[in-house]
Structure formats: structure tokens, C-alpha cells
Amino acid sequence: MSDRDRERLFTSSPAPVVASFEELEAEPIIRREGSLYADAWRQLRRRPMFIISGVLIVILAVMAIWPGLFTRADPRACNLADSLLRPSSEHWFGTDVQGCDYYARTIWGARVSITIGVLVTACSTLIAVLLGSMAGYYGGWVDTVIARLTDIWFAIPTILGGIVILRSVFSTRGLLQVSLVLIVLGWPTMLRLVRSAVMATKEMDYVDAARALGVRNFRIIRRHILPNAVAPVIVYATITVGVIISAEAALSFLGVGLQLPAISWGLMISVAQNRILTAPHLLLFPGAFLSVTVFSFILMGDALRDALDPRLR
Amino acid sequence: MGRYLIRRLLQFIPVFFGATLLIFIMVWAIPGDPIAALAGDRVLPEQVVQQIRDRYNLDDPLIVQYGKYMGGVFQGDFGEDFRGRPVTDLLGQRLPITVRLALLAFGFEVVLGIIAGILAGVRKGGFVDNLVLISTLVVIAIPIFVLGFLAQLLLGVRFGWFPVSGVQHGLYSYLLPAMVLGSVSLAYIARLTRTSLIENLRADYVRTATAKGLSRRRVVGIHTFRNSMIPVVTFLAIDLGSLMGGAIITETIFNIPGLGRAVFEGVQRQEGTVVVGIVTFLVLVYMMANLLVDVLYAVLDPRIRYE
């Protein structure tokens, strides 16, 4: 599902976390050497969840960059005479209404999904880190303004906001327009995450020490505070890639996302929807690819969180 | 409690106006011709364009436009379509259907989600736990429209257990769409309940409850449950937003003539003002529901009332 609000789940729950007596007692005795990341990496290498999702993501990335490695067929070279063929040895995934090779189109569909997923996540993370660290570090009116703006943004669910903006602002909608809208709607959750992480770190003694030594604010944020917010941001960003891909597909499906002749899984399913009884393969293949892609990123995020958030181990 | 509510209401006001203003600006104040954008590929007759300009006060300064627009919203006026029919009429017809679908989905996800979460959480690492973790991850990963079509194809067409589309079979017709609509939230609720329960089971007060000589059932069912539900309730508020997004997709797939389907039809028929009107209405409902859940949250967690 595509709603960014769901992503709040992947941040820590608001319930108070209290270590038990036994943990309080046991902790100093059994603590092992090694940093969080070294420890996390040791953990990850043994996790099937991480390995499976990692392999899938690598395959998808290769598919997005060099689709030619997977298919020789041209996704746009279509022959109307071959319209709606069932899967066969010649056309592995069959053909669509236009008679295009569906396997080639499905492979090429990875490019749009991965591009939008990564682009949107990168940009909204950048915005969130900039604004979030400012809000968290400076506090005061800077924080108030940014926090209130975030509240307002939060009141508009992604799909609803996406429909309004895409429907009423752009007359043609390509990859850039859809990405832009998802960026505009996508930054607030991450911002809250960065803001609270920065606020927590700001209270640490070594930050006070740095400030007392006259280190400039920008440098304190960059060198001392942000590194501590990295772990939750990595986890959350990974999951966001999956969520954004799903959101793009949903918008394209609803007819407010990408437009033909773009090749996108959401669009393919949208076109297929009137024929699912006669030609279910038109739904199943892009649906399966889309699901596996989203699954990989969410699974990866889950694995990373398990490794980076020792609390839930 | 009273002070908490007042503060919450005060915070609500800027969010309310901010969010509506945001939508308003997106629709009417982005450079370019808003009417042309709303009409999409259609070319509207000059007369219709003028009618819209008058209707939405496009010749006034922006802030006056917004003021008049909000004045209308407060009186239940969400604009009209290109033929001059008010969106409110559409809301009146379609809303009850969507409410029925949403309530059904909501009940389904809350009840099953919490049960699954508890079963998984009390035996962390057990068979049920792994089953819940994996199946919920799969459900979360499958986009709702893929899931919807799959359910329609398998459970509706292939097995014939449920009506395939439409609402001719009364409440029964809503069952499958509601399950699809609620499925993703169900997965999230199950996971959240599980995590929250596991966290709370480690809390000191659980040890105290055990030391009091209470049964395991009471420790989990009364002491831990209430605490574990706090994040779940917060989630429910957020979740209403995705329930609305999901309703648009689900109603489209199952051909249910609710508000969501109306949004989709508005998009298809290039009725921009209808789409904007309904979505604005949905955003308002979402904000109100959030406010309500905030109150429920305070009831559940006494600490929040004094923050």
C-alpha cells in the first residue's frame, strides 16, 4: 500500500520502552566489543531475510539499468496481429492488446519504478535531513515553523494529495512530474524521524563540549549529530523506496500518474483491468514484479532495522 | 483532560486552515490556467469557463477566493461539476456506500489484526509468530490494486465465493472489497500489536503484575493489553488516510458506486472540480477523525493528558 502515513509505523512506536531488571543487570556483563555497524553487519550476513532481499534488489537494479541483458525484444516494437497472445515459448509473458512482447515490457517497467523509488527517496531524505536537523538543532521558532508545516502536510494523505496535484497542476505527466509530486508529499515522516533523533543527540554531553570549544553549528550538526541519526534514516529510506514504488503504481493505475507511452507496471495493470477475465496474464506479470520489488525493499528495511535497532532483537 | 482537549483543538485550527489552503493553492493558484488543467484534454465552451470563473471567484484576489471558498465549505458547499451540479449532491448519494465499506473494512482489520498480533507476540519466535510476520510482510508488499484483482479473480470468479462486482447483493457484496481494503492495515495492525506487546511484556510493570500473583492471562490480557493498544490507536488515526486512498482503488476494482469510485470517474471524465471537491471533503473527514482518535488516545493513556 502506498500511503506514506503507514510509514510512521517503521519509526519507533510511541510506547515507552523500559528495560527490564534482568536486562539492566545483565547488560554490563555481556556487552561485547565492536561498533553498532560492525555488529549489525555481522548479524546481517547470517540473516536469510537480508540475503534474499539483497539479491533481489541487485537483480532489479541491473534490470533497471541494463534491461537489454534480460530481453532482446524491443518493448515498443509491437505487431497488432499478435494482440493478446497467451504466454508461449516465443512470448514468455504473452503479448498485450497492441501485440507488444509483454516480457520485454515487464522487464523495462523496472526502470521507471526503481528510478522513481530511488529519486523520490533521495530527494525527500535530503529535504528531511536539512530541515529536520535545523528544526531539531536550533529549536525555538525555527522548530515551531517547521513542525507546524509538517503537521499541515500530514493532514493530506499521499494518494489523495497526489490525485489533486497531479490532476489539477500538470497537463502532461511524466516521470519528473510524478516524482516531484511524490517528493512534495513524501518528506514529512522522514523529517520527524531526523528531528527527534537530532533532538535526542543534542542533549549529549559531547555536543555541549563541542559547543563550548567554539565549534561552529554547521560542523557540530554534520560531524557530531547527524551520524547518530543515520541508522533510523537508512532503515526508513530503504522501506520508503518500496512504498514510493507502490505509490507511483497506484497513481498510474488511477489514471493520474504516468501516461502512455511510458512503460510502468502500474500503467500496465491499469490498462489490463478491463481484461482480467480474458487475459489474466496482463495483470499477473506486472503485478508479480511490482509486488516482489516492493517486498524486497520492505524486507531489506526490516532486516536493517532488526540489525541496527538492538532494542528489538 | 479538559486542558488537553482545548490544546488539541487549538492545534487543530492552523492545521485545518493550512491543509485546506495548501489544496486550494495547488488547484487554483499554481501559475498557468487552472481551468484548462482541471479540464484535462477537454476543451470547455467559453460559457462554461466563465461559469467556473464566477463560481470559484477566480477574478478576486487569491485570499478572497480562499475566504469565499472556505465560507462555502463551512456551509457544506464543495463546488460543482462542469455542468453546474453541486458536488454535495454526489456526496449525499455516494457517501453512505463508502461509509458502509469503510466500517466493514475497519472492523475486519482491527479485530483480526489485534488477535493475530497478540497470538504472535505472546509466543515470540514461535510458529504462529513467524507465520504472522511472513504473511503480513507479503500482504504489505502486494499493492492493493494487485491484491484486489487477485481476490476478485480467485475468490470471485474462479471459486465463486463472493460477488465479483457491484452492490446488488446487499452487504454480502461489500465483504470481499472490505477484506481487500482492510488487508494491508490488518497486516500493519498485527505487526504493531505484536511489537508493542513484546515491548510491553518486557516492562517492569509486567514483572510487578506477575509478582502480585496474577495469572498469565490477566497479566497479558489486562495489564499489558491496555498499554500495548496505545500505539495501535495512534496508528488507526493515521490509517484512516490510507483507508480513503484504498477506498478509491477498491471501489474502482469492485465497481462499488461510492465516493472513491466517484473520484476515479471524475478523473476518467476529466471532471477536475468534482475530484478536487470530493478529495477536499475526504481530507476534512480525515482531519476530524484524527482529532477524535487523539481524544481516544488520551482516554487510553493517562500520561498524555498532562503532558
Add this chain to the structure above:
Amino acid sequence: MATTLSRDAVAGRPVDPAAPLLVVEDLHVEFRIEAGTVRAVNGLSYTLRRGETVAILGESGSGKSVSAQAVMGIIDSPPGFVTGGSVRFRGVELLDLSEADRRRVRGDRIAMIFQDALTALNPVFPVGWQIAEMFRMHRGVPRKEAREKAIELMERVKIPSARTRAGSYPHEFSGGMRQRVMIAMALSLDPEILIADEPTTALDVTVQAQIMALLAELQQQTGMGLILITHDLGVVAEVADQVVVMYAGREVEKGPSLPVYHRPAHPYTLGLMDSLPRRDVHTERLRPIKGSPPDLLAIPPGCPFRPRCPYARDICAAEEPPLAAVTSEHVSACHFWEEVSRERAGA
């Protein structure tokens, strides 16, 4: 109800009238975690009599809290397991009881209070409700009546305006008042034993004294036995009859509290004394114990205290010292206990 109210049986088994209130013998507790097996308690024995106080003294990780949880039967299992020994309550072996029977003992006959009452009380229920729950669940007392009893108890532990405060939530109380609520809850069913796990650690010094005084007063009134888990040697000297000093899961020194306090026979106890500011002994400065407790997953052979011990010699690395009798009641697990106890002889 009659059987639970009768104090002459424990979970249906008759008590031995001659037996002491509680006898813990050679108790062993292990935690089996991913990284290995932690022997949290390794052969602990003590006897608690009616109206007496046994203090279990040690640092974090010494096993003192775990041993109390084992007596209560509230160790999370897995990973925790009681692997050996005996816990006899008035002659009845608790470790042999079914979980259902142990539950009837918990709270009713043996109660426990914890270090941080803020986290130990349930945040979402009013304190009166939490106290009343004891009567409702163990005695089947109706809701209203249980509430009245809860208010009485709150008055008994000297919480001002108890009637109105009964409806308040834990976070609305000060630390000291919260601990009073904990105590009221623990004492609601007149338990014969109260285990207090660092009851004052989270409190201000003045409040600490008030809570300890309250506990002493209540003990006087009820004649209950008190097991006091603490790292504070000062508290021990004031209230305990017997003291057990634990280090790395082992008992290293044990005896009546005055001899142990005035003439410790184990270097660890001596170290604890030196790290305390004292009025009765004039010392130039405080000397904290050097080093830190051993990794319980990899306890070196020999004496576990050896790496931090100023008296350590070769034998300490080779042989774990047995408990040597300093007097008939006072024992020390040190090869050089005589040398150590001379340290304070002149003082």
C-alpha cells in the same frame, strides 16, 4: 477461600511449624542466551526467620536481584532457569510447586517491591485500582470493598489524602509516594515475607530514610521477614540481622550484619566499606574498588574477585576459595580471610 486464608498451609501442603520462615539452599540460576550460559546465581544459601531482615549485598550483575526473582518464581523462562538448590517456605519446597500453586503464594504469602516504582507500577491504571486488584484476584473481594481496603492501605503507608489520591495515576506521584504505593500493594494481603529489591535506590537521600523507616515500622507491626536487596552497605548495617555479600553470582561473605560490617573477612566487602563515606571510621579518602566485575560468560578459574583483589596471590588463580568459618556464624570465601579480617581488628 478457606484454604488460601489459612496460614497453616502453603498451596494445600501443611507447613512445618518448626521450620524457619524461608530457607534457601545452594540455589543455582542460569540464563541461557545466544552468547552462552550466564551462571547468574551459583550456590546461594541463607535462612530468614520471622521478623528478621536478611540483606543481600552486591553490585549490578552480582546475581542478587536474580536470586530474589528465583525465590519469587518470576524469572523469565526461557532464558532463565533455576538449575539447582532448594527454596523452602515454612518447610514447603517452593521449587516443587506447580506454576498455579506458586502463583497463589506470590503476592499473598511472599510479596516483592522493586527499585523504580514509576516503571514498576502500571502507567495506565489508577494506583487505587492496582492495590485493590490484590484483594479482588486473591480473595475475590468485590470491587467497591476492595477499593475501600486499598484506601485504608494507602493511609497505613501514610499517603496524604488517600481517598482522593486513589484515583490518581503513578506518574502523578512523587518518587517517595510511588514507592509507598508499591509498599501498600505488596503488604495488602499481609505477606509473611517481603522482598525489597533496591527499594530506595531511585530516591533522594531524605526520602530514602523515610521509606526505610516505614519498612521497619511495618515489619515491627506485622512480624514479616524482610529480604533486602541492596548495594548500599550503610543501609545494611542499620536494618539487617543477617547479610549475604554476593560477587559474580557467588556468596563471598555471609554472617550476622554487625560482625560483617565491623570486621569484614573478605576483600570485596572490605572494598565496599572503603568506597563508602563513614562517620565511625576515620579514613583519609574514599578508595573505590579498582576494575569492574567479571564477564559472567567467561569467569576465569579460581577466585572470581582475584583480578581486583589487593590480597591476590598465586593460589587465587588456581583454586576457588571455599567458605571458611570466621566464627560459627560468619563465613568468608577467601584464602586469606584471616589477613583480611585483621585489617579492621584495630579500628
